[in-house]
Amino acid sequence: MSIELKNVTYTYSPGTAYEIHALKDINLSIPDGQFIGIIGHTGSGKSTLIQHFNALIRPTSGTITYNGEDIWGEKYDRRTLRSEVGLVFQYPEHQLFENDVLSDVCFGPMNQGLSREEAEVEAKKALQHVGFKEENYSKSPFELSGGQKKRVAIAGVLAMNPKILILDEPTAGLDPKGRDDILDQIAELHKVRGITIILVSHSMEDIAKYAERLIVVNDGEIAYDDAPKAVFAHY
Numbered sequence: 218m219s220i221e222l223k224n225v226t227y228t229y230s231p232g233t234a235y236e237i238h239a240l241k242d243i244n245l246s247i248p249d250g251q252f253i254g255i256i257g258h259t260g261s262g263k264s265t266l267i268q269h270f271n272a273l274i275r276p277t278s279g280t281i282t283y284n285g286e287d288i289w290g291e292k293y294d295r296r297t298l299r300s301e302v303g304l305v306f307q308y309p310e311h312q313l314f315e316n317d318v319l320s321d322v323c324f325g326p327m328n329q330g331l332s333r334e335e336a337e338v339e340a341k342k343a344l345q346h347v348g349f350k351e352e353n354y355s356k357s358p359f360e361l362s363g364g365q366k367k368r369v370a371i372a373g374v375l376a377m378n379p380k381i382l383i384l385d386e387p388t389a390g391l392d393p394k395g396r397d398d399i400l401d402q403i404a405e406l407h408k409v410r411g412i413t414i415i416l417v418s419h420s421m422e423d424i425a426k427y428a429e430r431l432i433v434v435n436d437g438e439i440a441y442d443d444a445p446k447a448v449f450a451h452y
């Protein structure tokens with residue numbers, strides 16, 4: 218069971234003066250249960266790459282399969298895919314929109330068909346998992362600190378019980394304490410729930426501490442894909 222990318226390319230604004238080849242012939246296999254770090258300079262293609270994993274972006278060419286099925290097949294259920302492969306965006310503002318924290322985190326599970334009561338059970342579990350305090354459940358997501366917003370955004374995805382959790386720079390802009398907190402909780406989820414974690418980060422330190430596999434993206438290509446130690450020996 219895995220995500221497989223075969224010869225995937227992605228071009229923004231093809232055929233125009235603004236054409237950008239963001240991904241070039243990517244081949245990648247992501248088996249269940251790994252903790253993967255993705256690293257690379259700004260603009261190297263990391264965010265474009267991970268948005269292919271849950272079909273938010275359709276490749277310009279190449280194929281992507283999830284558990285052996287082409288996710289761009291005509292009858293493929295991409296809605297289910299997006300709840301199994303959860304993506305937390307770099308800017309939590311992009312995924313927070315309800316009036317209060319609890320409703321926000323309930324949105325995903327309700328969208329999956331749970332009642333509000335059932336969704337609350339999942340939402341509370343997820344909020345607990347990311348260390349978000351119950352006394353703040355009724356606050357507006359927009360009055361929270363950066364770190365708290367990140368937690369709510371992560372909980373919103375976790376509440377759908379994804380099999381794969383992708384986080385795009387979850388620690389950017391946080392202080393060291395907040396950063397360690399969030400990463401420790403993610404590592405715990407990996408251990409306890411056995412979820413595959415894909416962590417995009419620009420921090421070598423974070424990756425070295427948590428990931429068992431490191432993918433280095435450079436100018437739309439995979440420069441290295443190996444155990445962090447082996448990659449650090451070159452990079």
Ligand code: ADP
Nearest residue numbers: 229237239257258259260261262263264265266
């Ligand atoms: P990273 O996440 O590694 O910073 P991105 O995937 O965001 O890299 O960007 C890869 C390349 O694609 C960059 O050259 C970036 O400017 C370009 N790009 C990203 N998003 C868009 C977009 N929506 N429209 C046009 N170009 C984009």
Ligand code: MG
Nearest residue numbers: 263264265307
């Ligand atoms: Mg990015």
